[in-house]
Amino acid sequence: MFRSFAYALAASTALASGSVAWAAPLPAQTAPAPAAQLPAAPLAELIRPVDIPHEKFTLPNGLTVIVHTDRKAPIVAVSTWYDVGSKHEPKGKTGFAHLFEHLMFNGSENAPGDFFAPLREVGATDFNGTTSFDRTNYFETVPRAALDRALFLESDRMGYLLGAITQGVLDEQRGVVQNEKRQGDNQPYGLVKYKMTEGLFPAGSPYHHSVIGSMADLDAASLEDVKTWFRSHYGPNNAVLVLAGDITAAEARPLVQKYFGSIPKGPESARPAITVPTLSAPKVETMRDRVATTRVMRMWAVPGMDSADATALDVAAGALGGLGSSRLDNVLVRQEKLAVSVSASNQTLAQAGMFVISMDVRPGVDAKLAAQRLDQVVADFLRSGPTAEEVQRVATVTVSGTVAGLEAVGGFGGKAVALAEGELYLRDPDYYKKQLQRLAATTPASAKAAATKWLSRPVYALTVEPGARDAYEETQAAPKVPAGNTAPTPASAEGPAKGTRGAMPAVGQVQDLSFPAIQRSRLSNGIELVYAQRTAVPVTQIAISFDAGAAADPAGKLGTQALTLAVMDEGTTTRNSVALAEEQERLGTRIFSSSSPDLTYIGLGGPSANLASSVTLLADVVRNPAFAPAEVERLKATQLARIAQEMTSPGGLASRAMPPLLYGKDSPYAKLAAGSGDPAAVQALTRDDLAAFHRAWLRPDKAKVFVTSDRPLAEVQAALEKGFGDWRASGQAGVKNFASAPVQATPRILLIDRPDSPQSLIYGAQLTAEKGTDDLLALNTANDALGGNFLSRINMDLREEKHWSYGAHGSVNQLPNAVSYVISAPVQADRTGDSIAALQKDVREFLTTNGMTQQEFDRTITGETRELTGRFETSDAVLNAMISNDLLKRPDDYYATITDKYRGFTLPQLNAAARKALRPDRFVYVVVGDAKVVRPQLDSLGLPVEVVAAQPAASAQGSK
Structure with a gap:
């Protein structure tokens, strides 16, 4: 799905009090007159910009190096991928790959101390490391002038690490990893990830155990164990280094040779033998957890990246439960209202995958009946397969997300990831392009054939029911002390490692930021337009910011804003919820809504080739919400379920409890404590309440439009003028009251x-x-x-x-x-x-x-x-x-x-x-x-x- 800025802003989505102006009664509801389909660019036009030209070379020690030049900014992404993940771990050593990811951030022989310090000093961004079933990667984006420093650091932990791994460092990171595990386990449904792999892959399969491993194996890890693990897997011949950004291959080759060339080869990391398992019979399990909603899951082990069926299964998953207009959404959520949410996804690993269907049952509905209906919809899909239009929409949405993601040179996504993933798993850095070609070539028949082949086999059916959490073996509150130690050794107790390579390279003159010029204009009705041109990818992002937010939620009706936004995206006076979802998918555009304490946002992100049509659709959502009573009731149930989920998660509970203590009960910001709303108030909301909020707060005199786009301001403004230029405010606007200063509670x-x-x-x-x-x-x-x-x-x-x-x-x-x-x-x-x-x-x-x-x-x-x-x-x-x-x-x-x-x-x-x-x-x-x-x-x-x-x-x- 499109990577919109809204997700960053949505970190604060709680609502607060305010007042809503009186509004005239709504006219009687009539069925919307269907709107004409909006023009959309062909898929081939969207795929055309997806290109990452690169050069590849290999050092004598086996290190594979890929270089992509991107001159949009004086930065370089450095991404090092090792062919070692949890699938390489033998019995009794689970969690070692992930543990070593942490150890490699704690300094090396020539760069002692935490690696984040020298990276912070050079101005690195997007620096981190991750471990998966199939690989471990480390990445940072640095100013071009700091590339020597980054390469020194990466090469030092590749070739000069063992002297810096002490018992103290091991004890320290063992404790950190175990708390990472507890943090994940502590979330609602936090134990499902263990059930998934254990249920789908038999004992002994490299994919049977979780990436984070077991507490017992982590406790048992000795210093010699982890050093042996490093010697076995982290040589240059088991690594891929990608440099993407302000550099050429000619510039990169001598630098890589200088820093990595003297590191000797290590043992080859053996690719484990993995076959896609088939259960001998359906497996049905039920677990209990402190959750608010019953979750019903259906899972199958399926092929990995090296199979043509993987892409066909991606398409099938999208049509079945990935799109907003998917079969499962339409039947189970919209029409029959058995579920508050449902999804289907194909999680592709290097050598296998997991096809997962997940449904959160609507509270008050018999979970067994909902599960039976889920199975019927899946069976119907396997008989009929997706339509040509569904296949096209899945492809368009996927391509749009890919284009947007390639704006970044590195980080968790971006160009470096696309190149490294293809090279490490398939020895083909252009694999991303082949994936898109397969996607474009997928037909309804090929998607149906793949789905039928793999989903007709015995299913692993898992149900998570609300209740006291089932006991599990790793619930201990404190880590065990490793054998032979009376207490964890301080990481610094054994002194710094003794280096042999000299000082780290100096950092050259880093160019100052060149922030894009901001232009301001106005539509003919006075709405201000704030614009910045960004030409790296052909994508436009638009956010209409309304002066509303948490402080605008009506007193006594907390949750009105959230429900209003949810219903607006589920139907207009010319498009019902399904038609609205399908139109977004055809355009490859995602319309989003969000809020912060002070602002409410509605916007879009998508291909600039479909700018005019996307703005037309956005204007329909903003200006013409239908607030259909059936949709209001359906989404009310969804919001109530979300509120209940907030009250089962640590973060949700803490976020709801803190605002009254911090701001006092009379401050509008105290209403942040409502989270997604007060359940009693949400239960009582009506269509009139939502329409009144819309008229009072989501109106042109409270709006300001922010845009980033590769298209010039004139073109963007013309599209917005057509969609919003004749929009006029009417009636009384809502007013927020911050007259009372916030008052914090006494310490407690x-x-x-x-x-x-x-x-x-x-x-x-x-x-x-x-x-x-x-x-x-x-x-x-x-x-x-x-x-x-x-x-x-x-x-x-x-x-x-x-x-x-x-x-x-x-x-x-x-x-x-x-x-x-x-x-x-x-x-x-x-x-x-x-x-x-x-x-x-x-x-x-x-x-x-x-x-x-x-x-x-x-x-x-x-x-x-x-x-x-x-x-x-x-x-x-x-x-x-x-x-x-x-x-x-x-x-x-x-x-x-x-x-x-x-x-x-x-x-x-x-x-x-x-x-x-x-x-x-x-x-x-x-x-x-x-x-x-x-x-x-x-x-x-x-x-x-x-x-x-x-x-x-x-x-x-x-x-x-």
Whole structure:
């Protein structure tokens, strides 16, 4: 699906109170007159731009190198992929590949210490590592002037790592990984991932166990075990290095030879023998978890990347349950209202795959009857197959997403990933192109044949029911001490590794950010248009920002905004919900809606070739929502189920509990506590309520349009003028009331009892006296050292030093009418009290006796200035910046001038900014965890403690 900027903005989707103007009664509903199909560019035109020209060469030691030149910015993506994943792990060594991913970030012989430090200093962006069943990869995007430094680091951990792996480093990262595992397990449906692979692949299959492995195997890992693992798999002949960006192959070859050429070959990583298993008979299992909705799943093991059937199964999955207009959606969600959500996906691995159908049963519906109907729809699909139009829509949506994703040179996606994946798995870096060719050549008959062949075999049927979580073998709260050790060894206890390669390369002159010029214009009705041209990919993104958001949700009817937005995307006066979904898919365009505390967004992202038609469709959604009563009732049930899900997840519970403590009950921001809504209020909402909200808040006099596009402003404006130029406001506009200043509660701990939680989620927050529209760059920059990134005091303490957490951070939450500081720390349950004490100490020392150091200051200023070009590589990032600047009343050239602001800061200035805004004794805490484990740990902290139960949203069961 299209990668829209909306997903970044949707991090804050909770709603707040406001007032809605009186609205005249709605006219009687009549069936919409069908709209004519909008013109759409042919698929071939969308596929044409998908091209990543490259050169490939191999060093004598076997390292494969691929270079792609992209001159849009002075940055280079460095992506190193190793042919080692969890499928290579023998019995008793599960989780080793992922554990080693962590170990390789903890320094090497010639670059001791955490790898994030030198990467931060050079201004790296998108730097991380991931492990899958099939491979491990490490990646960073760096300024061109820092490429030597990045290559030195990557080569050093490839060839000079063993001397830096100590018992202390192993113990440290073992604890971090185990808390990563607990964090995943702690989520609703968090144990399903284990059931999937164990149910589909037999014991002994390389795909049978999870990537993260078992606690027991991680506990048992010895120092010699992990060193042997490294020697067996991480040689250059088992790796692919991709450089994508401001570099040519001629420039790359001597650099790669210089840094990697002397690393000797290692053993070849043997590709395990894997056949696609077929169950001898249907397998049916039921598990219980603390979830709000019954989930019914149907799964089959299917072929991997090297099979032509994989693409045909992708198409079948899209038509069956991947598209918004899919068969399963239409029957089970829209027509018969048996489910609140349903999906089908083909998860392709290198040597096999998993075809997964998942349905969340609508509360109040008999799950067995819903499951029977699901099976009937799947059987009907296998008999009939997809239509030609469905196949075409799946292909269009897929291609549109691919084009958008290729704007980035690296990161979790982007061009480097496409090249590396094809080379590592199939020795073909152009495989991405062959995939698209297969996609375009897929017919209804070939998709039907593949689906029938693989989905007619015995199924693995898994049902997850609400209830107390079933016991499982890895629920222990604390890690076991490895044999032979009385306690984990501090990572620094054995001293730095002794290097032989000399100092790391210096970084040359990094080019300053060239932020795109922002142009402003207006439509004929006065709506302001804010535009930036981005030509890297032929994609347009449009966000209509309305002055509404959380503060506009009607008092006493919290959840109105969320339901209004949901129903708007499910039918207009000329297109019903199915027709609207099909039109988006034909155009390869995704219409989205979202909200923040202060703004409501409706927009689109899609191919610029379909710009005019996409804007026409967007205008229909924004201006002509039908609010059909049947759709209102259906989506009300969906929203109630989502509310109930929020009340079963640690993050949802904490997010709903904190706002009243932070802002006080009279602030509109306190209504963020409603999350997706108050269940009783949502249950009572009517069509009239939604239409009234639309008239009062989603109107032209409250709208502003933000656009990034490869098309010129004149063309974009012409399309918007046609769709919105004659839109006029009528009636009274809604008014938000921020007259009451927010008032924080006195320091305390609210403990939300969530039984059987292997982790506790800690939120610590305080309201500041700052104004959101002030220039808070100094405060945000100071926070880089306290909680703002991986190297911050908070994260390094709880994760790297104590390894009680997978990660912790603190951030300045800058809203126009309130500024708060919020710490988030998921920690192992038995260390909850200790973790709060550690956070209190970290914050207190930072604000009193041990403020930002000169080393932290230098690293922050250097890193912030050098990373700017990489940070704004994509249209998503630019569009977000445009909207934020406008909301916080910053000038359009804010980021064009920010480099000089960073360079003008002094260390005393940043420490003063932090000490002015924050007080260590003012924090309030929300803790979500198992009270019987956590409550005794909190008594020594000197704060009042209140314990409340995590109650599910009972009203979610009431909509039939």
